Amino acid sequence: MIIVLRPSASEKDIRVLTAKIRALGLSPHVSRGKERTVIPVIGDERVLAAVPLLSYPFVEKVLPVLAPYKLVSREFHPRTTVVRTRGLAVGEKRIALIAGPCSVENEAMIVRIAKAVKRAGATGLRGGAFKPRSSPYSFQGLGEEGLRYLAAARDATGLAVVTEVLDTRHVELVARYADVLQIGARNMQNFELLKEAGMSGKPVLLKRGLSATLKEFLQAAEYVVSRGNDQVMLCERGIRAIEDFTRNTFDLNALPVLRELTHLPLVADPSQATGKWSWVHPMSLAAVAAGADALIVEVHDRPEEARSDGEQSIVPARFAALVRAVRRVARAVGRTA
Numbered sequence: 588m589i590i591v592l593r594p595s596a597s598e599k600d601i602r603v604l605t606a607k608i609r610a611l612g613l614s615p616h617v618s619r620g621k622e623r624t625v626i627p628v629i630g631d632e633r634v635l636a637a638v639p640l641l642s643y644p645f646v647e648k649v650l651p652v653l654a655p656y657k658l659v660s661r662e663f664h665p666r667t668t669v670v671r672t673r674g675l676a677v678g679e680k681r682i683a684l685i686a687g688p689c690s691v692e693n694e695a696m697i698v699r700i701a702k703a704v705k706r707a708g709a710t711g712l713r714g715g716a717f718k719p720r721s722s723p724y725s726f727q728g729l730g731e732e733g734l735r736y737l738a739a740a741r742d743a744t745g746l747a748v749v750t751e752v753l754d755t756r757h758v759e760l761v762a763r764y765a766d767v768l769q770i771g772a773r774n775m776q777n778f779e780l781l782k783e784a785g786m787s788g789k790p791v792l793l794k795r796g797l798s799a800t801l802k803e804f805l806q807a808a809e810y811v812v813s814r815g816n817d818q819v820m821l822c823e824r825g826i827r828a829i830e831d832f833t834r835n836t837f838d839l840n841a842l843p844v845l846r847e848l849t850h851l852p853l854v855a856d857p858s859q860a861t862g863k864w865s866w867v868h869p870m871s872l873a874a875v876a877a878g879a880d881a882l883i884v885e886v887h888d889r890p891e892e893a894r895s896d897g898e899q900s901i902v903p904a905r906f907a908a909l910v911r912a913v914r915r916v917a918r919a920v921g922r923t924a
C-alpha cells in the first residue's frame with residue numbers, strides 16, 4: 588500500500604510513522620516529492636491493514652496498490668527518474684545515445700570504436716565482455732580482459748561503460764569496471780542476479796525478456812529497485828512473435844505503455860530488435876518518436892570481421908548519420924539529442 592502524507596507532515600511525523608512500520612516487520616520507502624511525501628510500504632499488507640493509519644493527523648490517505656509492482660510504478664513516483672553516471676543521463680529531455688560493438692574483441696578495436704561513437708555524439712559505450720550466446724561453441728567474450736579494455740576505452744574517451752553481467756558470481760567483478768550493469772534478455776527473470784545487481788551500487792540497464800510481458804518486465808525491475816537501487820533503465824529489445832524475417836519483433840507499443848505505468852527511463856535497442864544493419868536506422872527513429880529516452884546501438888567499424896552480431900552492426904559513419912536524423916526527430920517530438 589501507499590501512504591500519502593499531508594503537505595504539512597514534518598520530518599518527525601515521518602520518523603514516527605516509518606519506525607512504526609518497521610516495527611511491524613515491513614519496509615517503508617519514503618519518497619519526498621515537491622508537494623508531499625508518499626510512503627510505499629513493502630511486505631505483508633494484511634499486517635498494516637490492522638493499523639488505523641488514518642488516525643495519524645498527518646496521514647492524508649492510504650491507497651492499496653493494485654499493480655503487482657510498486658516501487659517502479661508511476662503512481663508511487665510521478666516524475667520520470669533520471670539515471671546518471673559520468674556524462675550519460677537517461678530520462679532527461681535530451682535523448683541519450685549508447686553505442687559500441689556487440690562484444691569487445693581486443694583493446695585497439697574498442698578504443699577506436701569508442702572514439703568514433705563519441706565523436707558522433709554518444710555519451711555511453713556498449714560492449715560485451717561476458718556474452719550470452721545461443722551456442723556454447725560461439726565466442727563467449729573475453730571476460731575480465733574485455734572489462735579491462737572497456738576501462739581503457741573509458742579512460743580514452745570519458746564515455747560511460749555499459750556491459751552485461753551474466754551471473755551472480757560476476758556482479759562484483761563487472762561492477763568494478765562498468766558504469767552500468769546490463770542484464771540481458773535471457774536473464775530478465777534470473778531473480779538472484781536481479782537482487783545482486785540491486786545491491787551493486789551501479790545503475791542497471793534491464794533488457795526485456797525474449798517473451799516477457801510488460802507486467803513481468805516491471806516485476807523484474809521491482810526486484811532490483813526493492814534492493815535499494817532505483818537507478819534502473821528498462822530496455823525494449825524486441826520480443827518473440829510469429830514473424831521470423833526480422834530477428835525479433837520490435838514492440839514499439841511498449842514505449843508509450845511503459846511511459847504510463849512506470850517512472851523508470853526507457854531505452855530502445857533497434858539492433859537486437861531487427862537483426863539487420865539496414866533496419867536499424869528507421870527503427871531507431873521510430874523508437875525516438877514513440878518516446879524512448881535513449882538508444883543503444885551496435886556499431887562496428889569492421890562488421891564483416893565482428894565476432895558477434897556483425898550483420899546488425901552499423902559502421903561509424905552510418906551511426907553519425909543516424910545521430911543527425913535522431914536530432915531532427917527529437918526536435919519534432921519536443922526533445923533534443
Ligand code: PEP
Binds near residue numbers: 773
Ligand atoms: C546484446 O546487447 O548484445 C545482447 C545480447 O542483448 P539481449 O540480451 O537483448 O539479447
Ligand code: MN
Binds near residue numbers: 689
Ligand atoms: Mn548483440
